[in-house]
Amino acid sequence: MKGLPQQEYQNPGAVQFGNFINYYQFNSAEQRLGLLSKKHWNIKIYAVDLDPDLIKRAQADNNCDIDIEFACLDVMAVKDFTKIQDYLDKYKRKKFDAVCCFSITMWIHLNHDDTGLQEFLRNLCSLSELLVVEAQPWRCYQTAERRMKKVNNSFPLFLKLKWRSNVVEEIEKYLTNTLQRTKVYESLPTKWKRKICFFK
Numbered sequence: 001m002k003g004l005p006q007q008e009y010q011n012p013g014a015v016q017f018g019n020f021i022n023y024y025q026f027n028s029a030e031q032r033l034g035l036l037s038k039k040h041w042n043i044k045i046y047a048v049d050l051d052p053d054l055i056k057r058a059q060a061d062n063n064c065d066i067d068i069e070f071a072c073l074d075v076m077a078v079k080d081f082t083k084i085q086d087y088l089d090k091y092k093r094k095k096f097d098a099v100c101c102f103s104i105t106m107w108i109h110l111n112h113d114d115t116g117l118q119e120f121l122r123n124l125c126s127l128s129e130l131l132v133v134e135a136q137p138w139r140c141y142q143t144a145e146r147r148m149k150k151v152n153n154s155f156p157l158f159l160k161l162k163w164r165s166n167v168v169e170e171i172e173k174y175l176t177n178t179l180q181r182t183k184v185y186e187s188l189p190t191k192w193k194r195k196i197c198f199f200k
């Protein structure tokens, strides 16, 4: 972490969008991949994230031979969301075979409220045959808020959220009851105690 600004060096967990500089030291990608059912896997990947530095690093570190296109975009911004549509159009597809949301629901929720998270889930369902979700449970929200407080900041929507202690169940209920998805797979918990669910 040489060369990082002082605050990131001392408090790498105090971030607004979950864009931790040291994330994979704790939540390794291999841990997740080992738990996933390979028969649902696709070979063209569109990898998106809000943070330009993380996208640059992912591009530089990528050494797998799968066709991956990286894009820095905010999935909550209409103008950026249309870029996802453009990617599909390029391959003459209406939907992705699978869309993966690993550890992102909480950041959308904390920054865009319950309605923003619902909109996020709705949009992703409209773009995917299979939606893969690893949602953060409430304890993660409390940790994120605590870390922000340590640097005299906070998530202004934190106290206002209606989906709270049972947020993972609320997300699942919304996907199945409102968006008519069916849960077809639930993994064992990752080392960081989150399950990965597949919704068709």
Ligand SMILES: C[S@@+](CC[C@H](N)C(=O)[O-])C[C@H]1O[C@@H](n2cnc3c(N)ncnc32)[C@H](O)[C@@H]1O
Pocket (backbone or CB within 6 Å): 017, 018, 019, 020, 023, 048, 049, 050, 051, 054, 073, 074, 075, 076, 101, 102, 103, 104, 107, 108
């Ligand atoms: C905790 S990290 C998870 C990273 C990765 N998905 C994983 O699990 O390996 C959360 C990521 O969500 C990204 N993020 C937060 N809000 C976003 C948004 N509105 N659009 C795109 N990415 C977003 C952050 O930049 C951060 O990299």
